[in-house]
Amino acid sequence: MGIKISGIELENPLILASGILGSTGSSLNRIARTGAGAVVSKSIGIEPREGYEGPVLLKVDCGFLNALGLPNPSYKNFIEELEDFDRYCPLIISVFGSSSSEFVEVAEDLEDYADAFELNLSCPHVEGYGMEIGRDLTFVEDITREFKRSISRPTWVKLTPNVGEITEIGLAAEKGGADAVVAINTVKGLRIDVESGYPLLGNVYGGLSGRCIKPIGLAAVYSLYKKLKIPIIGVGGIEDYRDVLEYLMAGARCVEIGSALYYDLEIFKEIDSDLKRYLEENSLEMEDIIGLAHRKRKKKEKEKEKDREILPKDVVIKRIKRENKDVRTFFFEDALLDVRPGRYVMVWVRGIDEIPISLSYKDAITVERVGKTTESLFKLKEGDSIGIRGPFGNGFDIKGENILLIGGGIGIAPLLYLAEVFGEKKKDITTLIGSRSRETLLFLKEFEKISKVFVSTDDGSLGKKGSVLNMLDAEIFKQEYDMIYACGPEKMLRSLLEFFNEKDLLEKTQFSLSRIIKCGLGICGSCCIDPKGLRVCRDGPIFYGGEILNSEVGRYERDHTGRRRKV
Ligand SMILES: Cc1cc2nc3c(=O)[nH]c(=O)nc-3n(C[C@H](O)[C@H](O)[C@H](O)COP(=O)(O)O)c2cc1C
Known part of the structure; x- marks a missing residue:
């Protein structure tokens, strides 16, 4: 039942979670010998930390609430523990810090001992660390990128569930170059001593773990699997092999187990043999299980689709x-x-x-x-x-705070609906619209209500003379845009593709294409564009720049007979 993750071969997918018996070489050895596929160390930082005053760990209704406060001897002093680790299984070293340079400093000295690193961007109860930075998309992306630049070992990023949308954080880690994400760390929680009125933890707030957080962990893994390409390690509330199966089916490639060691230190051996038996009895491989819930759901959706009429x-x-x-x-x-x-x-x-x-x-x-x-x-x-x-069709991917809209001719129309949606969310919108002349320019007043508008006309009767491209100057790029949306004649789109390619912004630019669409269902083939055969009607009509840079867009199209013609 071996499995490979981020280049590391594990004997099984069961990994000791960070913070549980991972502070000394001998305790890591002990757990490694109970059959764990790999072990993760306690999170290690720059300076020695004693952690918080007690109580630091409570057993609550259906799990545990902890606020240890990242006690650790510092990376320099942790080396003697690592010297004691006898490499019975791979070791992942968990690292925390308040900036990319701190993460890197810790890892540089520990690199020889680690098969991979896990970046703790998710501890919920320590000021300036963990979740406080792990909630910021830019931080997560930058720290991961800097870390990858300096450290050659595979890098796992551990995510916090204490955010609105965990997939956004996962995507930021992936963009930064993470080799895997780990979801989830503990969920922020609190208990109060009713007799005295004191919060029960020395630090007041703590992190909830164990059985009660399993559905939260599963939801995180399921949604991350839908969006990310890198592998996911599931963690939260695993106590037996059926819990592991749930995480694998949700999309996890491996799992980590923490709190359940309270009940049984031999848990890895037990789950490992139950899992093997299950796979054998059902003639399944691990790969058949990973992401199964998604495949089942798709199958169901396909079946439903068969019964649905699509008539005018x-x-x-x-x-x-x-x-x-x-x-x-x-x-x-x-x-x-x-x-x-x-x-x-x-x-x-x-x-x-x-x-x-x-x-x-x-x-x-x-x-x-x-x-x-x-x-x-x-x-x-x-x-x-x-x-x-x-x-x-797919519709625009609606995201970002600072938005640039570029529309030409009738192509301005779909951008109006988009602008209204961004306007409702109070986003910062800049709009460039162009037309043949003042008389034919569409929706100027409507855009002015919700955005900063710049205008161009071919005949110069309003705004700048020439095409919208003439407006893409330093003034417009004084600010950075999170997302750029373009719609208009294909020649204009081609010029924009080249322009944003040079600026290395194609990943942030979405184009709305307009082609002869006959069926709208993605099967007649009349709207397919070369060279990838992308269907404008169903794969589009919105495409990110990178998808269509080297396509026929702006060069040729097909008429109603299917014959090529120049645009
Ligand atoms: C006592 C305790 C200490 C923990 N310390 C850390 C830590 O240092 N770094 C970290 O990334 N996660 C830490 N965690 C979180 C666990 O690694 C894990 O994400 C969480 O407990 C959920 O898994 P579980 O339900 O199997 O325990 C700790 C959890 C507990 C219970």
């Missing part, structure tokens, strides 16, 4: 707003399901044709008169109805 829904046009001579916004009477900025609907003008149009509000589309279908749409009146399939 009759939608009444409540209001028609003239934006300019050739552009109208059609507001719908009925709310659509699953609306999101960047998604599109297939609009069926009965007896004419069906065409894809992006949502410009949650309940509206903005349409430019360009052909027979849009011409017929323009003839409809308020109270008339159309057929709507969808919304379809």
Whole structure:
């Protein structure tokens, strides 16, 4: 039942968690001999620390509450303990610090003893350490990156559950170059002595561990598995092999066990043999189990999908707003399901044709008169109805605090819905919009209400003369943007792809593509783009820059027959 994780071969996936019998070489030897696949040391820092005054550990209803306060002899003095460790199994050294240089300083001297390092960015009760820095995305990414730059051993980042969205922290660690993440550390908690009124722990707050946190750990692992590419080590409340199975099925590759050693110091041997028996009896390999819950869920979703009809829904046009001579916004009477900025609907003008149009509000589309279908749409009146399939497509990935929107022509419309969503969240939005002339520029007033707006027109009748690209100057890049969103003519998108590629910002830039979409279901193939065969209708229409930099976008497209034509 051996398993490999971040390049280390373990005899089994069961690892001693940090902080439990991991302070001395001899106690690590003792646990290693009980059958652990690997052991993690107590978290070690720069200076000796005595930790907090007692009580430091309480056995509570369904687990433990601890506030030891990271007692440790400092990395220099820990070396003599490491000399005593006899390497019966791999050793992971847990490190804590208040800055990347502290993490690195500790690890540099211990590197010879470690098979990997675990960065404790998650202890919930020590000021200036652990969770206090582990909640900050930038810190996590930077510390991990700096650590990886200086230390050659595999690096695991241990995450705190005491955050809104643990996957964001996991992604930051992955971006920084982590080889694995460990989830979770303890959950912040408190108990009070009713007799005296004193908080029971010397430090007041502590970290909850044991059985009661298992569902929290499982939820963390499950959601991390959905988003991360690096392996996950699950920890929290594991007491028997069925708990281990749950973590593996949620997506963990290995697990760590801590509090349960209170009940049984031989727990590794027992779980190891139960797990082996389970796999044998069910003719399963470890790899069959890891992430199984996700595969089952997908299967269920696929089955549900088979029974779901996707037919045009009759939608009444409540209001028609003239934006300019050739552009109208059609507001719908009925709310659509699953609306999101960047998604599109297939609009069926009965007896004419069906065409894809992006949502410009949650309940509206903005349409430019360009052909027979849009011409017929323009003839409809308020109270008339159309057929709507969808919304379809992935939609924009909505994240970041400082946002740059770049829109050209009718491509401005999907960005309006996006801007409204960011506006509701009070984000800092900068908008660059361009058009042929003042008369044809869309949604200037709407954008001005929620963002700083810069305008360009081809004829110079409003704002800067020329295309939106002319606005991408030092003034715009005075500030940094967390995310950039672009939509407009393909030639403009191609120029933006090249521009942001040079600035090394493609990872932060999302492009909305517009192609001839016929089915919207991802199977007819009419909207596929070279060279990867990406389906604009279903893999898109929103793509990160890196996905389409070397594609046909802005170079050629296919017409209704499927023949290539220049854009
Ligand atoms: C007494 C005690 C001390 C701990 N010390 C540390 C530590 O130094 N570093 C760390 O990263 N986690 C520490 N933890 C957290 C554990 O490694 C583990 O993440 C948590 O207890 C959840 O696992 P469990 O439910 O199996 O105990 C400690 C936990 C306990 C109970």
